[in-house]
Amino acid sequence: xxxxxxxxxxxxxxxxxxxxxxxxxxxxxxxxxxxxxxxxxxxxxxxxxxxxxxxxxxxxxxxxxxxxxxxxxxxxxxxxxxxxxxxxxxxxxxxxxxxxxxxxxxxxxx
Amino acid sequence: xxxxxxxxxxxxxxxxxxxxxxxxxxxxxxxxxxxxxxxxxxxxxxxxxxxxxxxxxxxxxxxxxxxxxxxxxxxxxxxxxxxxxxxxxxxxxxxxxxxxxxxxxxxxxxxxxxxxxxxxxxxxxxxxxxxxxxxxxxxxxxxxxxxxxxxxxxxxxxxxxxxxxxxxxxxxxxxxxxxxxxxxxxxxxxxxxxxxxxxxxxxxxxxxxxxxxxxxxxxxxxxxxxxxxxxxxxxxxxxxxxxxxxxxxxxxxxxxxxxxxxxxxxxxxxxxxxxxxxxxxxxxxxxxxxxxxxxxxxxxxxxxxxxxxxxxxxxxxxxxxxxxxxxxxxxxxxxxxxxxxxxxxxxxxx
Numbered sequence: 001x002x003x004x005x006x007x008x009x010x011x012x013x014x015x016x017x018x019x020x021x022x023x024x025x026x027x028x029x030x031x032x033x034x035x036x037x038x039x040x041x042x043x044x045x046x047x048x049x050x051x052x053x054x055x056x057x058x059x060x061x062x063x064x065x066x067x068x069x070x071x072x073x074x075x076x077x078x079x080x081x082x083x084x085x086x087x088x089x090x091x092x093x094x095x096x097x098x099x100x101x102x103x104x105x106x107x108x109x110x
Numbered sequence: 111x112x113x114x115x116x117x118x119x120x121x122x123x124x125x126x127x128x129x130x131x132x133x134x135x136x137x138x139x140x141x142x143x144x145x146x147x148x149x150x151x152x153x154x155x156x157x158x159x160x161x162x163x164x165x166x167x168x169x170x171x172x173x174x175x176x177x178x179x180x181x182x183x184x185x186x187x188x189x190x191x192x193x194x195x196x197x198x199x200x201x202x203x204x205x206x207x208x209x210x211x212x213x214x215x216x217x218x219x220x221x222x223x224x225x226x227x228x229x230x231x232x233x234x235x236x237x238x239x240x241x242x243x244x245x246x247x248x249x250x251x252x253x254x255x256x257x258x259x260x261x262x263x264x265x266x267x268x269x270x271x272x273x274x275x276x277x278x279x280x281x282x283x284x285x286x287x288x289x290x291x292x293x294x295x296x297x298x299x300x301x302x303x304x305x306x307x308x309x310x311x312x313x314x315x316x317x318x319x320x321x322x323x324x325x326x327x328x329x330x331x332x333x334x335x336x337x338x339x340x341x342x343x344x345x346x347x348x349x350x351x352x353x354x355x356x357x358x359x360x361x362x363x364x365x366x367x368x369x370x371x372x373x374x375x376x377x378x379x380x381x382x383x384x385x386x387x388x389x390x391x392x393x394x395x396x397x398x399x400x401x402x403x404x405x406x407x408x409x410x411x412x413x414x415x416x417x418x419x420x421x422x423x424x425x426x427x428x429x430x431x432x433x434x435x436x437x438x439x440x441x442x443x444x445x446x447x448x449x450x451x452x453x454x455x456x457x458x459x460x
Binding site for chain 1: 274276278279319321323324325326327330331334376
């Protein structure tokens with residue numbers, strides 16, 4: 001069955017330079033530097049990436065950062081907590097807009 | 111759970127395993143490891159010296175771990191006899207061996223384990239003796255309860271597998287209840303002074319991934335294990351060795367059954383590290399099988415690939431000159447020892 005997403009395409013991510021090399025090189029340099037050990041550990045960055053991957057709902061990123069967090073020594077509980085952080089922010093982002101709804105209700109109600 | 115051998119599983123045959131490892135796959139050839147070594151002028155791979163004798167005392171074990179490259183378990187009856195141990199002692203007497211690494215199965219289940227350790231110590235009071243203790247054996251039967259004391263008496267280094275500091279991940283790889291028993295055993299070792307600073311009694315833990323992925327960086331993982339085990343269980347240890355799972359025996363069976371074989375091999379190949387290749391453990395180790403045959407490493411032993419020195423394939427024919435000149439046998443499973451920071455029984459190599 002054909003689908004828009006093919007797991008094997010993830011392996012070809014590095015080949016995007018075939019169509020535009022200078023920009024791809026800049027991106028991968030930047031990407032590599034972002035995920036290196038810094039003020040945050042590579043492990044912390046990987047957990048953030050896993051959470052963001054769920055927020056943007058990118059299947060490639062979810063596959064990649066599930067493996068990466070495990071290879072950074074995280075366990076399932078830590079990984080699921082990271083996804084809950086992303087989910088809580090998403091839910092909170094919706095719910096905080098309820099204040100606007102409440103304001104409007106009050107504005108137009110007797 | 112039964113061993114692959116008891117199940118009469120096709121992958122209990124080393125011939126089938128080698129056939130699988132040597133198959134050309136869409137993204138890599140069956141002889142890829144040798145070609146990587148050729149690129150860095152390391153082929154044929156040669157020993158640097160022979161310092162470590164890693165001795166398999168038998169395939170019998172009280173556990174049946176899902177990833178075990180030995181296919182060990184309670185249904186395996188192959189164990190080293192005292193006569194073969196005597197031959198190991200002769201090698202120790204006549205050569206410059208600095209470390210004896212006792213492995214299995216559960217080496218302590220060999221009825222001559224204690225006799226052998228005492229005999230080694232009688233010959234050499236300084237040689238490092240390592241026992242690869244699965245921890246749960248200490249609690250498996252009253253006759254093993256005093257093992258920590260025995261280890262201490264003979265200054266044995268203890269190296270023990272603990273895949274994680276939680277029950278879920280440990281038990282998923284090593285069996286139900288293994289984590290809880292391992293924690294109890296670690297406490298007993300700590301009580302004897304093992305892993306406690308200043309005692310000189312070494313307790314190292316071994317981490318290997320519970321699945322088709324690479325191990326985390328050793329230093330960070332060690333810090334995390336130390337903190338978690340100390341905070342939650344008041345347990346101390348010396349070092350943590352991060353080991354990569356090699357595609358052999360039960361782990362190979364798991365990789366194939368779960369559809370992860372190709373992806374895992376590609377990952378190992380992509381992570382090939384020339385520095386790790388130069389430092390692989392087979393260059394200073396001889397692995398001894400339960401029946402006295404000699405191998406380049408524990409993994410080649412399980413694949414039944416005896417050393418290439420035709421005149422020195424068994425302990426009784428030990429020929430140091432011949433062994434040091436031999437070509438080490440390499441196949442695609444060797445990528446497990448050269449990926450990333452490298453992997454050996456003593457952890458990372460690069």
